Amino acid sequence: MQKDLRLRRISIARTVQASLQIEGNTLSLDQVTALINELFTFVTALELHPIITSSVLHYEFEYIHPFSDGNGRLGRLWQTLILYRWKPVFAVIPIESVIRDHQEEYYAALNPSNKVHPGSFVEFMLRIILESLRMFEPPVAPPVKAC
DSSP states (O other): OHHHHHHOEEEEEOOEEEEEEEOOOOOOOHHHHHHHHHHHHHHOOOOHHHHHHHHHHHHHHHHHHHSSHHHHHHHHHHHOOOOHHGGGGGSSSHHHHHHHHHHHHHHHHHHHTTTTTTTTHHHHHHHHHHHHHHHHSOOOOOOOOOO
């Protein structure tokens, strides 16, 4: 898996400061297109749980950072789409809101991950998804006693 995750080696000039930005990104349109195509080919071939796959895609998309703005929103959208295809209830699970509530942790999880692998980001997203699911969980009514 590590050799397949060579996407992040293309652009090392990244910083995380309040929002993700590539400083001095010199990738051409062809390079970005190739990286995005490679990412989707890689993710499509993964035989992992959709929660893990969606988190890896989200992380790698953020690392490629193909646009000057909106990369986070698009990465989160792609993650939600993968989760929705697995379980349609994810269309209404408030993952985006929970990430916003933990925005500093979100950026911190992306920052150390880019040095080795997306592991810390995947762990962060697992916690966020669990918290989101708990928010969505309907309250359980007490059992009704028979007369």
